[in-house]
Amino acid sequence: xxxxxxxxxxxxxxxxxxxxxxxxxxxxxxxxxxxxxxxxxxxxxxxxxxxxxxxxxxxxxxxxxxxxxxxxxxxxxxxxxxxxxxxxxxxxxxxxxxxxxxxxxxxxxxxxxxxxxxxxxxxxxxxxxxxxxxxxxxxxxxxxxxxxxxxxxxxxxxxxxxxxxxxxxxxxxxxxxxxxxxxxxxxxxxxxxxxxxxxxxxxxxxxxxxxxxxxxxxxxxxxxxxxxxxxxxxxxxxxxxxxxxxxxxxxxxxxxxxxxxxxxxxxxxxxxxxxxxxxxxxxxxxxxxxxxxxxxxxxxxxxxxxxxxxxxxxxxxxxxxxxxxxxxxxxxxxxxxxxxxxxxxxxxxxxxxxxxxxxxxxxxxxxxxxxxxxxxxxxxxxxxxxxxxxxxxxxxxxxxxxxxxxxxxxxxxxxxxxxxxxxxx
Amino acid sequence: xxxxxxxxxxxxxxxxxxxxxxxxxxxxxxxxxxxxxxxxxxxxxxxxxxxxxxxxxxxxxxxxxxxxxxxxxxxxxxxxxxxxxxxxxxxxxxxxxxxxxxxxxxxxxxxxxxxxxxxxxxxxxxxxxxxxxxxxxxxxxxxxxxxxxxxxxxxxxxxxxxxxxxxxxxxxxxxxxxxxxxxxxxxxxxxxxxxxxxxxxxxxxxxxxxxxxxxxxxxxxxxxxxxxxxxxxxxxxxxxxxxxxxxxxxxxxxxxxxxxxxxxxxxxxxxxxxx
Numbered sequence: 001x002x003x004x005x006x007x008x009x010x011x012x013x014x015x016x017x018x019x020x021x022x023x024x025x026x027x028x029x030x031x032x033x034x035x036x037x038x039x040x041x042x043x044x045x046x047x048x049x050x051x052x053x054x055x056x057x058x059x060x061x062x063x064x065x066x067x068x069x070x071x072x073x074x075x076x077x078x079x080x081x082x083x084x085x086x087x088x089x090x091x092x093x094x095x096x097x098x099x100x101x102x103x104x105x106x107x108x109x110x111x112x113x114x115x116x117x118x119x120x121x122x123x124x125x126x127x128x129x130x131x132x133x134x135x136x137x138x139x140x141x142x143x144x145x146x147x148x149x150x151x152x153x154x155x156x157x158x159x160x161x162x163x164x165x166x167x168x169x170x171x172x173x174x175x176x177x178x179x180x181x182x183x184x185x186x187x188x189x190x191x192x193x194x195x196x197x198x199x200x201x202x203x204x205x206x207x208x209x210x211x212x213x214x215x216x217x218x219x220x221x222x223x224x225x226x227x228x229x230x231x232x233x234x235x236x237x238x239x240x241x242x243x244x245x246x247x248x249x250x251x252x253x254x255x256x257x258x259x260x261x262x263x264x265x266x267x268x269x270x271x272x273x274x275x276x277x278x279x280x281x282x283x284x285x286x287x288x289x290x291x292x293x294x295x296x297x298x299x300x301x302x303x304x305x306x307x308x309x310x311x312x313x314x315x316x317x318x319x320x321x322x323x324x325x326x327x328x329x330x331x332x333x334x335x336x337x338x339x340x341x342x343x344x345x346x347x348x349x350x351x352x353x354x355x356x357x358x359x360x361x362x363x364x365x366x367x368x369x370x371x372x373x374x375x376x377x378x379x380x381x382x383x384x385x386x387x388x389x390x391x392x393x394x395x396x397x398x399x400x401x402x403x404x405x406x407x408x409x410x411x412x413x414x415x416x417x418x419x420x421x422x423x424x425x
Numbered sequence: 426x427x428x429x430x431x432x433x434x435x436x437x438x439x440x441x442x443x444x445x446x447x448x449x450x451x452x453x454x455x456x457x458x459x460x461x462x463x464x465x466x467x468x469x470x471x472x473x474x475x476x477x478x479x480x481x482x483x484x485x486x487x488x489x490x491x492x493x494x495x496x497x498x499x500x501x502x503x504x505x506x507x508x509x510x511x512x513x514x515x516x517x518x519x520x521x522x523x524x525x526x527x528x529x530x531x532x533x534x535x536x537x538x539x540x541x542x543x544x545x546x547x548x549x550x551x552x553x554x555x556x557x558x559x560x561x562x563x564x565x566x567x568x569x570x571x572x573x574x575x576x577x578x579x580x581x582x583x584x585x586x587x588x589x590x591x592x593x594x595x596x597x598x599x600x601x602x603x604x605x606x607x608x609x610x611x612x613x614x615x616x617x618x619x620x621x622x623x624x625x626x627x628x629x630x631x632x633x634x635x636x637x638x639x640x641x642x643x644x645x646x647x648x649x650x651x652x653x654x655x656x657x658x659x660x661x662x663x664x665x666x667x668x669x670x671x672x673x674x675x676x677x678x679x680x681x682x683x684x685x686x687x688x689x690x691x692x693x694x695x696x697x698x699x700x
Contacts, residue, residue: 028611065659086539108696155618168582168590171562195585201548201563207553212634215548218646235643238543240446244639256649265655283562283598289700290581297587325693326700337433359697360689379696381689386676397692399685409686414699 046234078185096135098188099186109145121258153261193252206250213250302328348373366391439533452487458539460609468586474505479519494620495612522627566603
């Protein structure tokens with residue numbers, strides 16, 4: 001029989017972390033790893049402050065009590081960015097009890113925030129009964145660039161890439177929706193009540209199906225006593241009235257009608273119609289876009305803005321570039337104050353809050369007021385000399401260099417391409 | 426003049442009018458979009474214009490109809506000095522009566538309407554239902570009628586972001602007028618008094634669905650809150666203190682101006698903003 005022997009000297013060294021032999025002894029015992037964190041007698045998680053934590057960016061040791069200990073260095077941001085998709089719960093609905101069809105507008109080929117809100121509303125309708133969930137079907141007409149269908153909350157995706165559906169083809173699109181109605185008979189039809197197309201198409205669909213649609217919906221609540229099981233609040237009378245009414249099959253919803261999907265990831269499996277679409281003889285013919293003078297477009301609704309700041313020296317070149325690119329001109333406050341641009345061209349908190357799809361900031365360092373003004377822009381391109389300015393952090397594409405030279409190179413490139421097209425034609 | 430005799434009104438245009446509502450005072454007025462529609466009709470040369478309204482015949486109706494007549498009734502050669510008033514009770518579905526009046530008695534080639542009414546449900550469905558019941562094509566968001574030639578109208582359609590698109594549509598057709606169309610001329614008092622209202626009786630269909638609705642003045646929509654889904658204090662702090670950086674942006678340093686321009690050109694082409 002061996003008696004457990006204590007080594008008072010070793011215990012003393014373990015207690016004294018300044019002892020030269022402390023580290024070696026801890027490693028030998030293997031106690032180091034085990035004793036970094038433990039659960040205290042009252043159930044609280046304890047940790048040894050000397051043996052956990054990491055060195056923060058400014059050289060000070062940090063202890064992360066949130067539990068998600070991140071190693072120091074460059075790994076942190078990328079891990080942080082991937083987390084949202086990794087954490088999402090994956091949901092697959094094999095045999096849905098019913099279908100909720102969403103026809104997103106997709107301006108510029110991507111889901112807009114309105115479309116995402118609409119998909120969130122569709123999820124509310126589909127997931128109301130956990131025993132027999134419905135599936136959300138998204139119908140995309142024409143070409144698109146969207147890839148994040150699952151994260152947006154789409155269970156089934158139907159892509160109608162027919163060339164007859166491109167451009168303004170409301171009758172052909174209505175024909176496609178009718179084919180879906182005949183074959184799949186969805187319980188709800190959801191469209192955005194927006195000038196980008198959904199308002200027109202949704203009303204056509206409602207008239208064709210003989211349904212009285214709910215238009216301008218902005219709030220939805222469960223009401224089992226009604227036919228569809230839902231009540232809603234809609235805007236009527238040019239925005240002056242709130243109408244509470246039962247829900248109907250065809251729904252045209254306003255922006256922010258629901259929260260977009262953020263916690264789940266859906267299958268977005270591809271669905272196709274069994275019959276190809278029949279060609280229709282359309283009475284409406286699209287003759288294409290009419291060139292509009294970009295300078296006449298209000299800054300707030302311009303699609304493509306070329307904006308100038310303090311870094312622009314060659315103003316003639318800037319105006320020429322805007323003309324060649326077909327962009328609406330904008331300016332930062334400095335450029336306006338210095339008298340180079342008109343006051344109504346100012347972008348930012350004191351000027352106009354713009355909603356452009358593409359915003360090119362030339363020589364703008366990005367004051368916070370200016371960045372507020374471009375919050376709702378999709379793609380921001382920055383051309384700047386200073387690689388550390390705030391605009392570069394906001395930009396999707398940043399080019400460091402002299403603004404005048406890059407602009408003139410861009411103009412030369414565009415003009416050359418147009419020349420080639422003219423020669424080919 | 427012989428020239429006018431050889432060229433009678435080749436086109437009959439019906440303009441659908443509604444009773445508007447002043448956004449601040451709530452008084453009846455000419456509806457803005459319908460007035461723009463009438464302005465569009467008046468801009469068409471050699472067109473006969475029929476003004477049509479369906480609804481109850483009361484003071485508000487008369488006031489707003491005279492608002493339209495003040496725009497148009499000076500032009501007697503167009504026939505726009507009289508409103509055909511299809512009388513219907515206030516809670517009626519005006520679609521059958523209006524559809525009957527358009528197809529049987531007025532027979533226009535082009536119907537111009539506003540996008541939404543300023544009172545009541547304002548769903549904007551009426552032109553679409555008319556299109557369905559008459560079997561005529563409908564085009565929305567029109568700002569100008571450029572030409573009418575051999576039964577085909579060339580139209581200019583407003584798109585979001587100030588863009589315009591040219592369309593051609595086979596007549597008879599229904600168009601709705603966008604809010605960016607030419608603003609209506611002033612309504613003149615004298616012509617407004619001289620214009621006439623021709624009341625037409627039509628059987629009414631009661632709109633039953635509206636009986637179970639609850640209508641109240643619009644309240645302000647709740648502002649969307651930034652929802653922070655977090656389990657720990659650290660995450661909440663990070664969300665509150667986060668600096669808005671776009672993240673994932675591509676930064677090109679040490680490139681020649683030509684390479685930089687190439688990268689920007691590629692992005693502009695991908696986004697489809699270069700035309």
